[in-house]
Structure formats: C-alpha cells, structure tokens
Amino acid sequence: MIEIEHLNVWICAGAREVHAVRDVSLALEPGAHLAIIGESGSGKSTLLLAMLGLLPPTAEVSGRLVVDGVDVLQGPEAEFNALRWRRAAMVFQASSNPFSPVRTIGRQLGAVLRFHGSTPVAARGRVEDLLAMVRLPTSVAAAYPHQLSGGMRQRAVIALALACAPKILLADEPTTALDPIVQAEIVELLFSLSAQLGLTLVLVSHDLQLVSHMTGDLAVMQAGEMVACGAVGELMARPTHVHLRDLITALPRFELTEAP
Ligand SMILES: Nc1ncnc2c1ncn2[C@@H]1O[C@H](COP(=O)(O)OP(=O)(O)OP(=O)(O)O)[C@@H](O)[C@H]1O
Numbered sequence: 256m257i258e259i260e261h262l263n264v265w266i267c268a269g270a271r272e273v274h275a276v277r278d279v280s281l282a283l284e285p286g287a288h289l290a291i292i293g294e295s296g297s298g299k300s301t302l303l304l305a306m307l308g309l310l311p312p313t314a315e316v317s318g319r320l321v322v323d324g325v326d327v328l329q330g331p332e333a334e335f336n337a338l339r340w341r342r343a344a345m346v347f348q349a350s351s352n353p354f355s356p357v358r359t360i361g362r363q364l365g366a367v368l369r370f371h372g373s374t375p376v377a378a379r380g381r382v383e384d385l386l387a388m389v390r391l392p393t394s395v396a397a398a399y400p401h402q403l404s405g406g407m408r409q410r411a412v413i414a415l416a417l418a419c420a421p422k423i424l425l426a427d428e429p430t431t432a433l434d435p436i437v438q439a440e441i442v443e444l445l446f447s448l449s450a451q452l453g454l455t456l457v458l459v460s461h462d463l464q465l466v467s468h469m470t471g472d473l474a475v476m477q478a479g480e481m482v483a484c485g486a487v488g489e490l491m492a493r494p495t496h497v498h499l500r501d502l503i504t505a506l507p508r509f510e511l512t513e514a515p
C-alpha cells in the first residue's frame with residue numbers, strides 16, 4: 256500500500272539546506288498500522304507530507320515513493336489529485352481546529368461530501384455515519400466548533416479525514432494539546448477505526464508512552480533517519496538502536512502505593 260525506497264528530502268530555507276529525510280525505506284501492506292516517533296525536527300512531518308506530494312516547492316526529493324499504486328515522485332498531478340483525500344487522507348499537525356467558527360460541524364462535513372459528489376440527502380446520512388464512527392453523538396452535527404471540547408473537536412477532525420472513505424490515513428500528532436486521558440482515547444479510536452475499516456494507518460507522535468501499547472509496527476526517526484523499525488512489542492522488549500533505548504529509559508514509571 257505504501258512503498259518507500261531510499262527516500263531523501265532536502266528543504267531549502269534561504270541559503271540553508273536541511274536534509275530533512277535521509278535514505279528512508281519502508282513498506283506497508285494494506286491494513287498495516289505504523290506509529291512513527293522521534294524528537295522534534297527529526298523529519299516525521301516531512302515524511303508524511305512527501306507521501307501525499309505536499310512538500311513545499313523548495314524541497315528536493317530523491318528515491319522511490321509509491322502510495323496505493325501512485326508514483327508520488329514521478330506521476331502526473333492528476334493522479335495525486337485522485338489519491339489525496341479519496342484514497343489517502345491526512346490529519347495535519349496542529350490542525351486541532353480546521354473548522355470555520357461560523358458554520359456547524361454538520362454543514363462543514365456535508366460541504367466536503369458534496370464537493371466530492373454526494374447528493375444533499377446522501378451527505379446528511381453520511382455525516383451521521385461519520386459522527387457515529389468517531390463516537391460522537393448525532394447532536395454534534397448541529398453544534399458550532401467552539402461548542403465542542405478539544406477531544407470532541409479532534410474526533411470531528413478525524414471524521415473529516417474519513418469523509419471520502421480513504422484506504423490510508425496519515426495522522427500527524429493528532430493528540431497535541433489534549434490531556435493524557437483524551438490523548439489515549441484518540442489514539443485508541445484511530446487504531447480501532449483502522450482495524451474496523453481496514454485502513455492503513457500511519458500515526459506520528461513524539462510520545463513513545465502513548466503508542467507503546469498499540470499493535471502494529473513502530474518506527475523511530477532521528478535527524479531524518481529511520482534508525483529503528485519493527486513490531487511494537489518486539490522493539491520495546493529488545494530495542495535495536497541506542498536512541499530507542501534512551502527513549503525507553505526516559506519513560507516515566509509510576510507505581511501506586513497503598514494509602515496509609
Ligand atoms: N517548510 C520548511 N522550510 C524549511 N525547513 C523545513 C520546512 N519543513 C521542515 N523543515 C525542516 O526539516 C526538518 C524536519 O522537519 P519536520 O517538520 O519534518 O520535523 P518533525 O519530526 O515533524 O518535528 P516536530 O515533532 O516538531 O513536528 C527540520 O529541520 C525542519 O526545520
């Protein structure tokens with residue numbers, strides 16, 4: 256479903272050139288789940304943006320990158336347009352509120368569906384289905400974004416990403432600015448939705464604790480390189496790279512003590 260071979264991305268920022276992704280290779284089967292962790296600036300967002308052909312024009316790219324059969328680096332723009340949102344959708348980093356404040360959630364979800372060809376009646380039904388999928392009550396359709404909690408809004412953002420029934424969902428730090436319990440709920444929702452819908456899920460986080468209990472694969476990025484990749488449980492039990500060992504050692508450990 257996603258095949259990446261020796262991907263390199265350089266981004267020019269004025270006179271400076273950043274080697275943001277260094278020789279990354281990766282293959283994900285349909286329905287696979289991958290969590291990518293890594294420190295800030297390690298290239299996680301750049302890798303996801305590359306998968307949808309959304310890198311800035313100043314970026315230079317080499318390697319091979321095929322997403323759902325579309326050669327993202329070589330293929331014509333028309334092919335990307337068919338890929339984006341319909342076959343592969345993305346929850347962008349820091350997009351906790353992509354909604355307009357002056358329209359209800361239902362109208363905004365409906366507008367996206369109608370843009371992609373739904374009739375008004377079909378769109379209304381689909382909005383209800385999408386809200387149910389992300390475990391929001393139907394009444395949310397009539398709510399304005401400011402009336403929702405951060406966690407509810409993030410669920411609505413996920414519903415938006417799922418609007419066109421993509422096969423691939425890329426979620427870039429979808430839990431930033433939420434409290435730890437809601438973060439865990441959102442990550443659990445993403446993994447269970449992916450299992451239920453057969454989605455290929457790529458979830459970026461910088462929180463190893465949050466993704467360490469999930470099923471699927473874990474990849475660790477450092478300074479643009481993918482320094483470790485493998486089954487989550489396996490890598491957590493036997494970390495193959497010193498950076499992952501350091502991250503595991505740094506995880507907080509809490510123990511409940513009996514009240515006196
Ligand atoms: N549009 C851009 N212009 C200039 N440099 C960029 C741009 N996008 C990314 N970079 C640089 O590329 C490198 C990787 O950035 P990226 O945003 O992919 O990191 P990240 O792992 O997603 O970090 P974070 O956890 O903070 O989101 C960084 O050095 C960053 O400064």
Ligand SMILES: [Mg+2]
Pocket residue numbers: 299300301348427
């Ligand atoms: Mg990022």
